[in-house]
Amino acid sequence: MADDITILTEAELRRAVRLDLEAVAVVEQAFAALASGKVVMPPILSMAIPAANGEVDVKTAYIPGFDGFAIKVSPGFFDNPKLGLPSLNGLMILFSAKTGLVDALLLDNGYLTDVRTAAAGAVAAKHLAPADVATAGVIGAGVQARLQIEAARLVRPFGRVLVWARDGAKAAACASDITATLGIEARAESDPARLVAESQLVVTTTPAEEPVLKADWLHPGLHVTAMGSDQAGKNEIDPRALVEAGLYVADRVSQCEKLGELRSAIAMGLWKGGTPPELGEIVSGSKPGRVSEDQVTICDLTGTGAQDTAIATFAMAAARQAGAGSVIST
């Protein structure tokens, strides 16, 4: 028989966890732990269900020093919108790292993933973007386009945002939402090359399978965070850009070479840089980050189980403090 299990709904988790500097610090700590080599993070379990145009991914990681570890299950069923349902869902299960007993079920429908993904963008911007960012650009106009800008602004207080997306109306809606949320100037930009030219920080947030950011657009002092690619087949950044940038950083090399931007650069025979640094190595100071205001930096985020364990542990503590959740005795 197990102990009591706390159940937290999406609404309760949204109240308990916000995309703020505290959440960014928790995810930053997870990256530092990842670099310590003591994290246990098995490869992602992935299952396709072609009959329903669906897939499900399971991620986990054990981080020494954290009381718990999370197992995250993320289904993506891409015919759901036809049924009036969201494509993405999922939950996290938080286990005691000491006993393996289930501590909590976080029925977040992907909310905590949204937060930890955006928080990773903030960690990348904090350590890699130039000190002065006047304009931030975002490519894509979905949930992460909004959240990545919100997160990046926690560490670089820019006053202006440009948004490009294939669908100009969606880019305009996204810009309008950013202005409403952050109270800063934001507008849709019709030319992605101009967006990059005017920005010191660019975040790509698309499921693109052909690059949306060209190597020729790189300019001194630019930082790019590519967070869209999380599967073989996706590719947002011109593979040549990875080679031409002064610094390319992976969230996890073993994942980026299979699922991230690095995969395309390797596949095209362009990557000759050996093992690139990981974000956690830069966070922990064991490898250098940006070395000059002129350097071009690129960070490739595929999403790690370590981030899930970190945000789930944090969410549970926050919810407990707020007295949120219901308890099931088993």
Add this chain to the structure above:
Amino acid sequence: MADDITILTEAELRRAVRLDLEAVAVVEQAFAALASGKVVMPPILSMAIPAANGEVDVKTAYIPGFDGFAIKVSPGFFDNPKLGLPSLNGLMILFSAKTGLVDALLLDNGYLTDVRTAAAGAVAAKHLAPADVATAGVIGAGVQARLQIEAARLVRPFGRVLVWARDGAKAAACASDITATLGIEARAESDPARLVAESQLVVTTTPAEEPVLKADWLHPGLHVTAMGSDQAGKNEIDPRALVEAGLYVADRVSQCEKLGELRSAIAMGLWKGGTPPELGEIVSGSKPGRVSEDQVTICDLTGTGAQDTAIATFAMAAARQAGAGSVIST
């Protein structure tokens, strides 16, 4: 936002699902589906947490024709008994195979795994044991020793059971429990060779890393089900026995060659039999099972995600019919 989620506790699941012929039929159906080649079953995700002498496994499978698919999380924390807690725990999450939405959380603490594992033993005995079994032997004296005998008796109504375990007192307690549950003669046997000699059906249920059943003990008409090995490093059956038996059957070849008895036979260079048949191929009739009363047969069970999906779907239907469970709106 997701739909309502049903939560079922261990007590509710124990009331809804029993180890009976209906459960055996559901697991048999899962094996048949596995043989059809249409099941999607990714490799097991496994993570060790050495600091707590723990491990956690995640299994899943999609079976066409089943409304849902299960993701099962099984932690094993082997220092727990020192804390007065069970080593094994876990839960299953049942998702809609059409939308990926969470349908139910089955907080079974491993109960459904116990049932589906024992039911697989019954499927093996049904298709591979000789028609007449007077005496069944079991090696090991844990939960599965009891349940494997209970399950096998659903398909072969033997009247006598012999139990061997390293600890004779545990073997005696196990035999006494079997008599109490099934109302048949059961006794501890001090010599495993004699146990095998007197039995027509033997089930091995140990975490042994050195064989507990010798090839020299095989005799005409014997069927052996080895269900203990589920990790590289475990080995219950003398590898030579796999070669000398007239028929060796795997639950899943790709798992048995890494985690089952087949692994040791391959590692020692003894296995020359090519790809062995799978239990599902015998269930579905595409490959022959036992061909004579004298044949020696061995079935190697490592445990499959298909069994988990089958038992979870079955449990949910049974609980729903019984009106069991609480509902969380998310």
